[in-house]
Amino acid sequence: MQSLKNIFSSTLHLFYPHVCTGCGSDLLEENNLLCLHCINDLPHTDFAQFNNNPVEKIFWGRIPVTAAHSQFYFAKETLLQHLIHQLKYKNNTAIGFYLGELMGTSLLQSNRFNHIDYLVPLPLYPDKERKRGYNQAAIICNGMSEVMNVPVLKDTIIRQRFTETQTRKHRTERWENVEGSFVVKDPAIIKGKNILLVDDVVTTGATLEACGSVILQTEEVKLYIATLAHAAK
Structure with missing residues (x-):
C-alpha cells in the first residue's frame, strides 16, 4: 500500500x-513554499529587538511612533524582491501570508509589541x-494575525484619493503626493488603542507617515x- 502511495505521489509530482x-x-517538503536554501537566504534584520533602529529613525521628528520594525533588508535583484513581486503582481497571496507569519513571530519574540489591539494594513x-x-x-496582516492572535482592521482607515507611484519621487514629492489621502471613518473604533x-x-516612509498622522489624530x-x-534610500 505504501509503495502504491509513493508511486501515485511521484506521478502527481511529475505532472503537477x-x-x-x-x-x-523541487527539493522541498510538500507543504512548504520555500526550500531550505531560500529560507536560510532571507535577510532578516532583527530590528524588532532594538530601540532606535533604522526604521524608527525614519520617523524621528515627523510622527510619534512607539516602536517600528522591518522584517527583512530589501535590495534589488534579490530573493526578497522576487517574493514581494510575486505577492504584489503575480497573485501569490500564499507567500505574503507566509512572510506575514514570519514577521508576526518576530514581533511576538520582542517585548516591544506586546499590547497591539489591531493590525491595520496600509489602505x-x-x-x-x-x-x-x-x-x-x-x-501580510492575515499571516501576522494567525500567529499573534490580533485582529485585522481593514475598513476603518481608508484611502480616499488616487496617488501616483512613489518609485521615482524624492522625499518632498512623495509627501506631497500622499498628503490628504487617508481618513479614519470611525475614530471611536481605534480610540485609546494600540x-x-x-x-x-518602507523607503522614505512618506506614505506611512501620511496614514499614521491621520491615525494619531484620534x-x-x-x-x-x-x-x-526596509529599503535604504
Whole structure:
C-alpha cells in the first residue's frame, strides 16, 4: 500500500510539480513554499529587538511612533524582491501570508509589541485594490494575525484619493503626493488603542507617515509600524 502511495505521489509530482517560490527547486517538503536554501537566504534584520533602529529613525521628528520594525533588508535583484513581486503582481497571496507569519513571530519574540489591539494594513485606493484583487498589506496582516492572535482592521482607515507611484519621487514629492489621502471613518473604533500599521516596503516612509498622522489624530492612540522590508534610500 505504501509503495502504491509513493508511486501515485511521484506521478502527481511529475505532472503537477510543487516547486520553491524563490528558486524553482523541487527539493522541498510538500507543504512548504520555500526550500531550505531560500529560507536560510532571507535577510532578516532583527530590528524588532532594538530601540532606535533604522526604521524608527525614519520617523524621528515627523510622527510619534512607539516602536517600528522591518522584517527583512530589501535590495534589488534579490530573493526578497522576487517574493514581494510575486505577492504584489503575480497573485501569490500564499507567500505574503507566509512572510506575514514570519514577521508576526518576530514581533511576538520582542517585548516591544506586546499590547497591539489591531493590525491595520496600509489602505490601497479602492480602484487599485479591485484591479489587483486584494491588498497585499492585508495579506501580510492575515499571516501576522494567525500567529499573534490580533485582529485585522481593514475598513476603518481608508484611502480616499488616487496617488501616483512613489518609485521615482524624492522625499518632498512623495509627501506631497500622499498628503490628504487617508481618513479614519470611525475614530471611536481605534480610540485609546494600540495600532500596528503594516505595509510591504518602507523607503522614505512618506506614505506611512501620511496614514499614521491621520491615525494619531484620534484620541489616546499609540502608533506602531511594521513592514516586510526596509529599503535604504
